[in-house]
Amino acid sequence: MGLGLVESGKMPKPLTKLLSLSRKYSIWVYQWGLACCAIEMGAAFASPRYDVMRLGVIPLPASPRQADLVVISGTVTDKMAPAILRLYEQMPDPKYVISMGSCANCGGPYWDSYSVTKGIDQILPVDVYVPGCPPRPEALLEGVVLLQERIQSEDMAERWRGAPIIVE
Amino acid sequence: MTAITDRQKLQYIAAQAADARVNVELETEGMTLNIGPQHPATHGTLRIVARLDGEQVIAAEPIPGYMHRGYEKLTEVRTYAQVTALVNRIDWLGSFANEVPFILAAEQLMGVEAPPRAQWIRTLLFEMARISNLILFLGDMAVQLGAVTPAFFAFRDREYVLDQIERVTGGRFHPNFDRIGGLKDDLPQGWLADTKATMDKVRSFCDEIEELLMGAEIFQARTRGVGVIPPDVAQQYGLSGANARASGIDWDLRRDQPNGMVYPELDWKVWTHPDGDSFARFWVRLQETREAASIVEQCCDGVPGGPIMAKVPRIIKVPAGEAYVSTENPLGEMGYYVVSKGDLTPFRVKIRSASFNNVSIAPWILRGVYVPDIITILASLYFILGDIDR
Numbered sequence: 001m002g003l004g005l006v007e008s009g010k011m012p013k014p015l016t017k018l019l020s021l022s023r024k025y026s027i028w029v030y031q032w033g034l035a036c037c038a039i040e041m042g043a044a045f046a047s048p049r050y051d052v053m054r055l056g057v058i059p060l061p062a063s064p065r066q067a068d069l070v071v072i073s074g075t076v077t078d079k080m081a082p083a084i085l086r087l088y089e090q091m092p093d094p095k096y097v098i099s100m101g102s103c104a105n106c107g108g109p110y111w112d113s114y115s116v117t118k119g120i121d122q123i124l125p126v127d128v129y130v131p132g133c134p135p136r137p138e139a140l141l142e143g144v145v146l147l148q149e150r151i152q153s154e155d156m157a158e159r160w161r162g163a164p165i166i167v168e
Numbered sequence: 169m170t171a172i173t174d175r176q177k178l179q180y181i182a183a184q185a186a187d188a189r190v191n192v193e194l195e196t197e198g199m200t201l202n203i204g205p206q207h208p209a210t211h212g213t214l215r216i217v218a219r220l221d222g223e224q225v226i227a228a229e230p231i232p233g234y235m236h237r238g239y240e241k242l243t244e245v246r247t248y249a250q251v252t253a254l255v256n257r258i259d260w261l262g263s264f265a266n267e268v269p270f271i272l273a274a275e276q277l278m279g280v281e282a283p284p285r286a287q288w289i290r291t292l293l294f295e296m297a298r299i300s301n302l303i304l305f306l307g308d309m310a311v312q313l314g315a316v317t318p319a320f321f322a323f324r325d326r327e328y329v330l331d332q333i334e335r336v337t338g339g340r341f342h343p344n345f346d347r348i349g350g351l352k353d354d355l356p357q358g359w360l361a362d363t364k365a366t367m368d369k370v371r372s373f374c375d376e377i378e379e380l381l382m383g384a385e386i387f388q389a390r391t392r393g394v395g396v397i398p399p400d401v402a403q404q405y406g407l408s409g410a411n412a413r414a415s416g417i418d419w420d421l422r423r424d425q426p427n428g429m430v431y432p433e434l435d436w437k438v439w440t441h442p443d444g445d446s447f448a449r450f451w452v453r454l455q456e457t458r459e460a461a462s463i464v465e466q467c468c469d470g471v472p473g474g475p476i477m478a479k480v481p482r483i484i485k486v487p488a489g490e491a492y493v494s495t496e497n498p499l500g501e502m503g504y505y506v507v508s509k510g511d512l513t514p515f516r517v518k519i520r521s522a523s524f525n526n527v528s529i530a531p532w533i534l535r536g537v538y539v540p541d542i543i544t545i546l547a548s549l550y551f552i553l554g555d556i557d558r
C-alpha cells in the first residue's frame with residue numbers, strides 16, 4: 001500500500017477502517033513505571049485477574065522503539081522528566097500516551113512539592129488521562145479502551161501528515 | 169572495623185581477579201555501563217553507573233533522586249491527619265506499615281494510647297501489608313533470574329490479600345486508615361474468617377514458590393555465594409530488616425521494641441540465616457511471609473472487643489516536643505523523628521527509611537561481581553524507590 005495514499009487522504013474507506021482496526025488491536029505498550037501507580041499497572045498488565053492482553057494490548061516490548069503506546073504511571077520528578085521526553089522521542093509515529101494517576105496528570109498529592117513536575121502534559125501530548133491515586137487496574141483498562149476508540153475514529157491522513165508547520 | 173573490611177575486600181577482589189585471569193592477560197579495556205533510571209530490574213527509577221572490565225564490575229555507583237518527592241518538606245505544611253495520606257506512598261507496596269510509626273510518634277507526643285482492639289487490628293493490618301509486600305518480592309526475584317511465571321503467581325495471590333485490605337480500609341494499597349488514638353473504622357462483618365481463609369492461600373503460594381524455585385539448579389547457582397554480606401559490614405552500612413537477618417544478625421524491632429503493637433502476646437519466631445548471600449535473603453523473606461501469615465491468623469483469633477478509638481480532640485494539636493519511633497517494616501527499620509512546636513502541623517519530620525541504607529551498600533557489594541549478578545544482588549537486596557528517595 002503506497003504511503004502516499006494514506007498521507008493524501010485518498011485511501012478507500014473500507015481500507016482505512018481495516019487499518020484502524022488492526023492498529024487498535026495490536027498496541028504495543030512501553031510501560032514507564034515510576035511510582036506506586038506502576039504496581040497497579042503491573043496488576044493490570046501482568047496479573048491473571050485483569051489480563052490486558054484480551055484487549056489486544058501487548059505489554060513489555062524491549063524498547064520504546066518498538067512501542068505504539070507509553071503509559072506514564074506515577075510521579076514525574078523534574079529530574080526524571082528529561083529522560084521521559086528522550087525516550088518518548090524515540091518511539092516511532094503514530095504514538096500515543098496514557099497518563100495514569102493523579103501524579104502524572106497534575107502532581108497529585110505532591111501538588112506543592114518542590115521537586116515534582118505537575119503534570120506530564122507539560123512535556124508530552126497526552127491522549128488519555130486516567131484519574132485516581134492510584135487508579136484501579138479496571139480504570140487503566142478503561143483508559144486503554146478509550147484510546148482504542150480514539151484510534152478507530154482517527155483521521156489517519158491528518159495524523160500521518162503530522163502537525164501543520166505554520167510559518168509567520 | 170574498617171581495617172578488617174578492607175582486608176576482606178582485598179581478599180575478595182584477589183579471589184575474583186584470580187578467577188578472571190583471562191582478563192588480565194588480554195588487557196581488556198574498561199567501559200561504563202549505565203543501568204536505569206528506567207530499567208525493569210531496578211524496581212522503578214534507580215540509576216546505577218557501573219565501570220566494567222570485561223564482564224566484571226570495577227566500581228558501581230547508585231544514583232538516587234529520580235523519585236524524590238520532598239516528603240519531609242511537605243509534612244511541614246500538612247496537618248497531622250493529612251500526613252498519613254502522604255506517607256502511605258513512601259513504601260508503596262506495604263502502605264499501611266508506613267503510617268504506623270508516624271502515628272505512634274504523634275501518640276507518644278500527645279500522651280494517648282490506642283485501645284487494645286485498635287492495637288490488635290493495627291498489628292493485623294501491619295502484617296497484611298508485609299505479606300502484600302513480600303509476595304511481590306518472591307515473584308519479582310524470579311523475574312530477575314529469568315523465570316517469568318512466578319511473577320504471575322505473585323500477582324494472582326497478592327490480589328486476594330489486597331481484597332481483604334480493601335474490604336476493611338477502602339483502598340487497595342493506600343489505605344490511610346490509621347488515626348491518632350486508634351483506627352478510622354471497625355472491621356466489617358465476617359472479615360476475620362475470610363482473612364484466615366486468605367492466609368491459607370498465602371501459605372500455599374509460599375509452598376508453590378519454594379517448590380518451583382528453591383530447588384531449581386539455576387536458582388541455586390545464581391544466588392548461592394553471590395553477593396555475600398558479612399555481619400559486620402551489614403552493621404556498618406546500617407542494613408536492617410531481612411537483609412540484616414540474612415547475614416545472621418538476630419535483630420527484629422517487632423520483638424526488641426514492640427511499641428504500641430501486640431507482638432509480645434503472639435507466638436512467632438525471628439528467622440535468620442548465617443550465609444548472607446542472595447539465597448539467604450530470599451529464604452529469610454520466604455519464611456517471614458509464612459510467619460506473617462501465622463501472625464495474622466493469631467491476630468484474627470485474638471482480637472478483643474471494645475472501642476477502636478481513644479478519646480482525642482477533634483482538632484489535633486500536638487504538644488511541643490520530640491519523638492522518634494521506629495518499627496520493623498517489610499523493608500527494614502522505618503522511623504519518624506517528629507518535632508512539634510504545638511501547631512496543627514509538625515515543625516519538622518525526619519524519615520529514616522530502610523531502603524536508603526539497604527541500597528547504600530551497593531558500591532561495596534557490587535565491586536568485583538559479574539554483570540548478570542548485579543541484577544540478582546539488587547533484586548535480593550530488595551528496595552523500593554519511594555523508600556530510597558522519599
Ligand code: SF4
Nearest residue numbers: 036074101102103133
Ligand atoms: S497518583 Fe498516587 S498512587 Fe499514583 S504515583 Fe502518585 S501518589 Fe502514587
